[in-house]
Amino acid sequence: MIEKFNQKISPAGKFKNEGYHDDPYLRALITKHEKISTKIYGSSTEGSKAVASEIASIIKIKELEGGKCVLGLAVGSAPSEVYSELIRLHKEDGLSFKNVIVFNVMEYYPIAPEALQSFNRNIREKFFNHVDIPEENINYLDSTIPQERIYEFCHAYEEKIQKVGGIDMQILGIGRTGHIGLNEPGSSGNSLTRIVSLDNITRTEAASDFFGIDNAPRKAITMGVKTILNAKRVRVLAWGEGKAAILKKTIEGNITEEIPASFLQHHENCKMIVDEAAAADLIRVQTPWLIDSVVWDDRLIKKAVLWLCQKVNKPILKLTDRDYNDNGMGDILAERGSAYQTNIRIFNELQHTITGWPGGKPNADDTNRPERKTPAKKRVIIFSPHPDDDVISMGGTMLRLVDQGHEVHVAYQVSGSIAVSDDDVLRYLDFIGDYTTGLTEDDKKIRAEHDKVRKFLANKKPDQIDLPEVRRIKGLIRVGEAKAGCRYAKVKDENVHFLNLPFYESGSVEKHPMGKADVKIVADLIKEVKPHQIFAAGDLSDPHGTHRVCLDAIFQAIDVLKKEEWMKDCWVWLYRGAWHEWEIHNIEMAVPISPDELMRKRNAIFKHQSQKDGAMFLGGDNREFWQRAEDRNRGTAQLYNDLGMAEYEAVEAFVRYEFL
Template sequence: MSIRPPAEAYEKVPTVIFPDSAKAAKTLAQEVKQLIETKNKAGKPAVLGMATGSTPVPFYRELIRLHKEEGLSFKNVITFNLDEYYGLSSDHPESYSMFMAEQLFDHIDIPKANINLPSGTVPGDQVFNHCRQYEEKIEASGGIDLQILGIGRTGHIGFNEPGSSRDSLTRRITLDRVTRQDAASDFRGEQNVPHFAITMGVGTILRAKKLVLMAWGENKAVMVAKAVEGPMTEVISASFLQDHPDARFFIDHGASRELTRVKLPWLVGPASWTPRETRRAMVWQAFKIKRPILKLVDEHYNENGLSDLLSEQGPAYQLNIRIFNQLQHTITGWPGGKPDEDDTYRPERARPYPKRCLVFSPEPQDAITGMGGTIDRLVEQGHDVRLIALTSGSLRVPDSEADKFAETLLELASNATNPTTWEPQVAYAREALGLLEAKGEFGEDPPLLRQLKGLILRGELRDAAHTVGLANDRVTFVDLPFYENGRYRRFKSTEEDHKVLVRLLQEHKPHQIYITGDAADPSSVAGICFRLLVAALQSCGGEDFAGSCSVWLYRGKERPLEPHEIDMAIPMSPLQIERKANALSRYGALSSLEKEAPETNRENARLYDALGLAEYEAIETFQRWRRV
């Protein structure tokens, strides 16, 4: 039995933290390459269990690269997929059969006869036999040599939702509400997401010889920690990987943040008491014992494993005051800096004033969701604020919105005093309605419909932006090619995307930039946009503006920043939080997390209040991007 390093003492499954998903994907792909080559030498096929969703996409791209550039052959590989939506045919654009073809199978030399997926169209009275035959086929192949897994927001592997037993087999299952919410963007609305799926069972998965679970981004961090460090439970099917002799987690920094060795490193070994780590420990301690920072005493430090911090930076009262002041200095009503004031302890510099501020919104709702109140404050304080919608967001607009728009056009035309002047609009509306009917509930949107849905969101964003003080001419729509030419979970950035952002930066020469996506899944719209902007800033490194431009990270759909992570906190009055809620109401389709943004802002204020800081109605939070 191997001995775990002390830092990993809380972890019940070996967990490897990679700098990013690309490095993890390369490492895993090399393991697959070695497995295939070893099996070939033994005259046996390599049997791989495959996963779907955005998580394995970097891994599949690396397998394709190995095939095309290094000659790795998949002719002697057999694959079994974890699951499939029940009710979708194999040629449905959101079926996992289609996903695997587009993401991997169509780009390598694997024989079609060697590809196995559950059927989404097997008649209901034949589902049991179909699932049993799937199990038998896995067994007849010699069993799965390496099973690839992701983890859902409910902690599921495959579609083994909460309540799935340790010994469950391949079966039809009802999808959890959270799982369906997470798939809503793929299906253009939660109402279109299938209610059922066929999935390998937990017991089926655990029979694989080796298991590797991948997870990227901070939204997966809580479930990763529960699966790795918590008890084995049917509530989190991924936790059963603790019961496997050769299971591992491959995660990035974002997905690791709730592990004890990352979140509370002083509990597992000597800590390096950097300013950020010190603040993290102090905030954690204050929340744990429910006392404000300034009321912590020596006994609290000793009882919570922080005696080293106290001996190194104490006494307690001076340490409390220092951290309290650091937190206090994050609070400012001047996100663009307060002109003609000493900015020594302010988050943002006073000069220049006014500043040119670029607010980047990966999808049209992100910036209003994450920092609508701060936009309002920047405009009110006289800064040159421009909101840049990087993508059209057309993929998130449900068909019902396009149908409503087309029907409204027809209604207006029918009531016009001179109907002939409306003939082009009538033709456009009828074409849109015809395309909606022709493509059906789940079909691909042709270009006209994507354009129409993008125009609908443009109108909603302009309306929302106006509500927080931005005029129409201060809103720019970029329509980055990676989005316009792609689909969720299938995006791939291009050189043209990079050039567009470089031109934007060179044109506006901003003093301030606001962006989200640093904590997002790297294959998500926000994650791709963030990496593109970072690359564009690096390309502009020689420009005069680049060195002095401050970059602030806000959170949209991702986990909110915790108090120790916050570098700038913008208080919001009751009127401002009301304006932000009104701005969000302008959007026809928001996720549950986006709708909750005002309440998240109120919770930020409650956390600051609990630490002993001033009590506000709500707070929007930001983290300074630190160039590496």
């Protein structure tokens, strides 16, 4: 279901020469800007299965030849589905790994092999423990040896690879900085296995695994760029829109040490395996009309016209025939008429996305409005993955819905407990400790529990999972903040729901797989409220991230309920989070936010005090969440203004998910 929606928001455009997949000349034309062979799949699952199938074929061929299959394996979210499919092939189809030799690509330094964040532990638990690969065939990068012996170890690692005949297939992910393995920007194309210093962006992104950047390692051991390039085949996996920008630079840009992945342009048998969201910035996807003739449907015309406006720095109604002709869009004029006619149509379409009535305007003509006018007072569920995504991502719209008299429910899908620092726990313990007198039996029980928590936190190691009592306190901190935010927005107390989906409650950054219990909890709430509107977080950048899993739970719940009569009156709107906004051509509802409303939204975000002043999981962006939200909302408003619309202070944007 997510993949189906992804196809709606990431239309690649169809070339008139649809046979280009089979015609080498046409394929060369379509992919002429790509310096690394790139295969685009409909989903990460589809791409992962293709890579797993290729690995299985190599293993079988080597087995028939009486040789060993040598694999270089990375870890992380990118290849996890590859390993899951290989395990399935082993258990169901009898694929044996007895003739497989593995070399791991990277490991933090120093780190204990059993640490939660250890790449060695990660790949054992996700892959090796489930297949019949002999332990002696697994080569780990040892991150426990003294630093003075690292050079000797790395040299021996390279010799081991050469001794077994080199790596037959190398599996990699790609970092947002363009690192492969942990070869950071500045790495030489001739680099071999070695110790490296980690880039600050890499450390910031790893901070979530280490419960804060202060605990994130500064060094790692990694295969070098040359080590990787020496592999007979290289397959790089990248999923989600978060990788789109760096993939464009890697695949279509120049070779540079600032983007180590760009060295893969030298490799004769390297393929980038990506999904449609990750491929979104490639020329053949983003602007296919610049390459060859395309089929101009309405959606592609809208995308192209809005792109043209930004390229020539003109509002829609000022585009000329020459602008179209000079930018590969002359076919639109031949098929649809003059620039004036197309401009008017796109202008009207974009203008009709704007509404100050996100719940529909009563007693108004709703023919060209994004939402229905009836019923005038709607039941609304705002699903928020974490306890602050509601106000960060659509706080202005949430305030507007309440102000306009709709029955607004807010459902927090996970506790968000791991995003609360230990210092915040201690601060609350101090308060409760000072508040309780110690005279009653209940006070004594509370103090005993607090003493246990304090002792644990005083001796807690960076890779240690919190005690249940600690997780409970952290969860309650976020519950209190979420209630405060809803109170500020005037959402009724009885309409605030904490779902605590089970998949999240692992105690660590690595979550459980989503299951039927998660879907049932979501479905039960929808069935209870019978909403006319559902708002949900549409962040699709990480196929295994919390937002993505929460969205999938909603989609599956809707799929279970969609035959119910009352569901025919339910519309589903998707908002974006703190990292990305919908591309302008995809936006179907744009809600203007006034300066006063933007300040109210900021105040609602400020109720989440544990996520202010250096929240634990800021990712690669050091701005606080309220700053990101305001910059994003103002940027969307500016874009509408540049295209010739009215000038607003800020705009929140939504895309509709049509499930019927």
